[in-house]
Amino acid sequence: MADIEIKVPSLGESETEATLIAWLKHEGEPVEVDDVLAEIESDKITMEITALEAGLLKGLLKKVDDIVEPGEVIGYIEEGAQSQTAEPATTVEEQPPQPVVEVPVEAEIHVEDMGATVVEPETTPEVRPVVSSERSEERVPMSRLRRRIAERLKSAQNTAAMLTTFNEVNLQDVMDLRSRYGAQFQQKHGVKLGFMSFFVRAVSQAIAQYPALNAYIEGDDIVYHNYVDVGIAVSSEKGLVVPVLRDAHLMNLAQIEKGITDLAVKARDGGLSPDDLKGGTFSITNGGIFGSMLSTPILNPPQSGILGMHNIQKRPIAENDQVVIRPMMYLALSYDHRLIDGADAVRFLVAVKEGLEYPAGLTLDL
Numbered sequence: 001m002a003d004i005e006i007k008v009p010s011l012g013e014s015e016t017e018a019t020l021i022a023w024l025k026h027e028g029e030p031v032e033v034d035d036v037l038a039e040i041e042s043d044k045i046t047m048e049i050t051a052l053e054a055g056l057l058k059g060l061l062k063k064v065d066d067i068v069e070p071g072e073v074i075g076y077i078e079e080g081a082q083s084q085t086a087e088p089a090t091t092v093e094e095q096p097p098q099p100v101v102e103v104p105v106e107a108e109i110h111v112e113d114m115g116a117t118v119v120e121p122e123t124t125p126e127v128r129p130v131v132s133s134e135r136s137e138e139r140v141p142m143s144r145l146r147r148r149i150a151e152r153l154k155s156a157q158n159t160a161a162m163l164t165t166f167n168e169v170n171l172q173d174v175m176d177l178r179s180r181y182g183a184q185f186q187q188k189h190g191v192k193l194g195f196m197s198f199f200v201r202a203v204s205q206a207i208a209q210y211p212a213l214n215a216y217i218e219g220d221d222i223v224y225h226n227y228v229d230v231g232i233a234v235s236s237e238k239g240l241v242v243p244v245l246r247d248a249h250l251m252n253l254a255q256i257e258k259g260i261t262d263l264a265v266k267a268r269d270g271g272l273s274p275d276d277l278k279g280g281t282f283s284i285t286n287g288g289i290f291g292s293m294l295s296t297p298i299l300n301p302p303q304s305g306i307l308g309m310h311n312i313q314k315r316p317i318a319e320n321d322q323v324v325i326r327p328m329m330y331l332a333l334s335y336d337h338r339l340i341d342g343a344d345a346v347r348f349l350v351a352v353k354e355g356l357e358y359p360a361g362l363t364l365d366l
Contacts, residue, residue, distance in 0.1 A: 333348065
């Protein structure tokens with residue numbers, strides 16, 4: 001029988017190695033086409049390695065926690081072979097099967113007051129309850145993904161001259177529009193009309209006026225983009241990832257909602273690919289669905305701008321010299337002051353605010 005090589009898939013741009021975190025099949029076990037054989041974790045994402053042919057799993061060359069490289073052979077499948085024993089063969093390198101880790105995504109949790117988004121709370125190591133008066137510590141190695149997150153965030157702090165400007169937005173008109181047309185929208189397009197699509201549209205229109213928010217510094221040059229690829233921050237059990245909604249400036253509300261839903265499904269099912277995380281010219285993060293009232297988001301290098309959404313609270317405001325109750329949200333824009341002047345950052349955030357407070361303009365080609 002011919003042996004089929006089990007190879008590490010491409011990890012995407014700038015990624016040269018990963019860690020083998022689980023063998024999900026035993027050596028000597030029969031496998032079918034598309035069976036998940038192993039999981040690897042790179043700096044950005046967890047990926048599955050699947051069987052390309054049916055046969056017998058044999059010759060595992062790597063064990064859990066080994067470093068692997070794209071294209072490297074980590075084992076073999078004996079094509080067409082059948083298992084010779086009822087029990088899987090035992091080898092020194094064999095590891096017990098481990099469950100596939102799914103990445104839950106908040107787009108699947110329908111929070112009516114916030115709409116669809118793909119943001120989850122940043123997770124921290126599990127804190128075990130105190131069961132006795134004994135004092136103890138536990139040392140846990142950082143995952144490759146967590147180490148990479150730490151490096152990138154610290155690099156952003158050390159490199160960019162980060163500032164944050166704030167504003168607040170009255171979302172009454174957006175909420176009225178969703179209430180009036182939400183059911184019709186879902187019936188026609190098959191997705192909910194959430195808040196995120198309005199924010200993506202508002203950001204895309206504001207970038208057309210202030211393109212520096214969509215640019216980045218490279219050496220002594222400023223690189224401008226004639227497209228808007230919006231990164232949507234997602235915190236999973238393993239750490240922060242930012243899948244990218246590409247060509248957001250060309251999308252209407254329905255297309256944005258469908259694109260976000262597709263990313264949510266991929267993230268939930270562990271199907272995000274390196275290409276889904278590559279690039280991005282501006283980012284949006286939403287901590288509001290978990291109760292965050294105000295925060296200062298950190299830049300996603302090399303991007304120069306990130307918008308932070310927060311929770312919606314009904315508050316009294318002055319409107320036409322009358323005190324009225326309106327659903328209000330604080331907005332935070334963090335930006336790289338090396339490239340973006342404070343005045344332009346403020347004007348950009350005002351443009352986002354105005355787009356959201358007069359949402360008819362977001363649905364028109366103006």
